Amino acid sequence: MRIASVLENQNIEKRIAITPEIAKKYKALGLEITIAEKYGEHLGFKDSDYKELGVEVSNNNEILNTADIIVQLGLLSDENLSNLKENQTLVGAFNPYTNKEKIENLSKKNINIFSLEMLPRITRAQSMDILSSQANLAGYKAVIESFSNFEKAIPMMMTAAGTIPAAKVLVVGAGVAGLQAIATAKRMGAIVFATDVRITSKEQVESLGGKFLSIEGSENLETESGYAKEASDEFKKKQEDLLAETLKKIDIVICTALIPGKKAPLIIKGPMIENMQSGSVIYDLAAAQGGNSEFTEVDKIIIKNGVKIMGEKNILNKLSVSASNLYSKNVFNFVSNLYDKENKKININLEDEIIEKTLIK
Template sequence: MTIGVLKESSPETRVSLLPEHVAIFKKLNVNVFVELNAGENAFVADQKYTEAGATVVSREDVLKNSDVLLSINNPASGDIDFLQSKILLGNYQPLYNYFLMQKFAEKNTTVFSIDMIPRTTRAQSMDVLSSQANIAGYKAVLLAANMFPKYFPMFMTAAGSIPPAKVLILGAGVAGLQAIATARRLGAVVEVFDTRPAVKEEVMSLGAKFVEVEGAADASKAGGYAVVQSEEFLQKQKMRIAESVAKSDIIITTAQIPGKPAPILITTDMLDKMKNGSVIIDLAAATGGNTSMTKNEEIVNYNGVNIVGNSMLASSMPYDASKLYGKNIANFLQLIIDKEGKLNLNFDDDLVKGTCIVHDGKIVNEKVANLKSN
């Protein structure tokens, strides 16, 4: 059996597997083909892949000669014709890409989207959303610190005192918790809002203040995502967030709802009350953003407030992001490859079944299939 690693298109800098992950499959007698220069943006030379036992070839050779193809993002349109009866594994956001999934079905491609893996204890070692969100939360605070025209920590000097920066973090998932920890290490005062009361203890243990709003819908089974809330709760939420936004210097937003646009948590009225020089890093930009002015992959200056729409911050640390992502992928692949190095699609395994989007010429994931009628 052969696994093929494709080079990602710009602006993506990560790669699906590093040489250290190739060694795992060589022990299983699985061949690994790597596209020429696939790892260059993650600071990994082709020679390193060769030394690890992989074969470095052209993109066409990877596509033609691999049984399982790895690409972090959706493959290029020109690749579709090569995917007939292949297995494709990556991070494809199928809830936002129904028509692409339908194209894969027409090509009889079996598609595993690792971002859809059930978020259970057993799946933690394969959870790419968590491994990459951890990096995004860290980088979001560093990016904000670089853009913010003041200090983060408090300083008391002979020339006067500098108050600490006030940071508001909307969403205490993996990205939010890492953002809290990073902002606190830099000396900021941190407030956190989340609709899940269960995260209060974690937030406070990191030294942040938890902003509570009563009456939230239960989000315990949403896999770390936000859920649709009642109108009454949304009004309470809006008032409490508005109070915190007005006094904040830095805001990190992370709230997303699977298959739906990201909720607008910061309205134009709220932005109007923010101080000049304030910075918002919107990690939900790819699905619309958490502010009314967010534009994906752009920096918008609104009345002196810089709003950064960036859902790809993990790619700004390409080597470590690839290291973690590749380990997630290697762990998952070992669920569908037996000890003899042969393919074994065991759909009795809840992780294999839950991650599979397309198989046998049809969309098999219920949530994605239901999008056709919406």
């Protein structure tokens, strides 16, 4: 069996799915490995680093024609997709909601497609959970980026010339990215507030030293899978009123709220931004899905009423080495579960919840 990976579009995605460390693990499983030329060079991984481990380096056509398992970050380009053949297995994060037509065409060719953002929230799947590993890094980096664009000190500083008050940070959405943002901002000396539609988040926020903004009499808007679901109009109105008042005293807002498969909910609206202090910063991690903040534009800094509104399509490109290390480990753990080492073949056991949930039929 041969596992392979080709380079992503470098203008969009700098992460890779097989690092040298993980290549060793695939070899130990008994898999042959092929990668594209200069596959990890931009991250400091030379072709020679891979070759020393017994990895073959080849061109895309050869790779895609001979691979049994292809591991990627996102869906391959149209040209590369056309080179795939029957009974190959694709593993990655393929966003089946927006790539529905392409995925249907692949399914017609009897190509097995496993999209890891569909993993069930169960204990056995935690080591494969790409959403958690990548969101953790994104939450951390969003704080660093927003702080670097905030033109005041973050921690309280007492000097002979006077006292600088600590910056006040609001984290919107207390999932994995939000919780890491709270922890990072708190470590750097900020006063941190957080809000989330899931009441269960309150305890987690407070355990990290944040102050949870709760709406009186609100219902718990959490799915059985642990994700947030859409709020009712009544809840949204109460949330808006609370946010509008809170934002008047906030210096930095980190937006992380997403609903799987849907446009990001618009939470920070124009009138709220107008009442924020000039010099404040909004960092919108949901930018690629429409943004939680009004006026958010992908890969731009928009200034409204003195407030900087920032959004990036892929913040993880700024942490591509760390992100690749974690992602490649997640993918390896998934492939290990999928691969029958004894019989040296892929075992699509639909009684395994991990395989059944991630296989796109």
